[in-house]
Amino acid sequence: MNIRFLTVADQEVDDAVGWYAQRDNDVSRGFLDDLDRAVRLARTYPLLATQIEPEIRRLLFLRYPYSLIYGIDEDTLVIIAVAHQQREPRYWADRLDSPQPTG
Numbered sequence: 001m002n003i004r005f006l007t008v009a010d011q012e013v014d015d016a017v018g019w020y021a022q023r024d025n026d027v028s029r030g031f032l033d034d035l036d037r038a039v040r041l042a043r044t045y046p047l048l049a050t051q052i053e054p055e056i057r058r059l060l061f062l063r064y065p066y067s068l069i070y071g072i073d074e075d076t077l078v079i080i081a082v083a084h085q086q087r088e089p090r091y092w093a094d095r096l097d098s099p100q101p102t103g
Contacts, residue, residue, distance in 0.1 A: 001043050002076040012082040034061045038068040046072050
């Protein structure tokens, strides 16, 4: 299965990595490891995560307060958001209504 991040989801990753890197590079690398684990798990078992909207799923990170929000488009896992769990719920929902650039 292919993986495609929306540009805004890529930016969320960059923002989180930058925030954690300001505190500790090891913590920043840990965040990327957790993201990688979530993406690999979703890629291997795309229907495993909790369905939160029709055709949209949420997979919680193991050690960090983030969720991988994704949909499945044929043979592609589309990452809609890398969402901090303390942000406003469904802040990413408007991304579903219009075509988004991908990174």
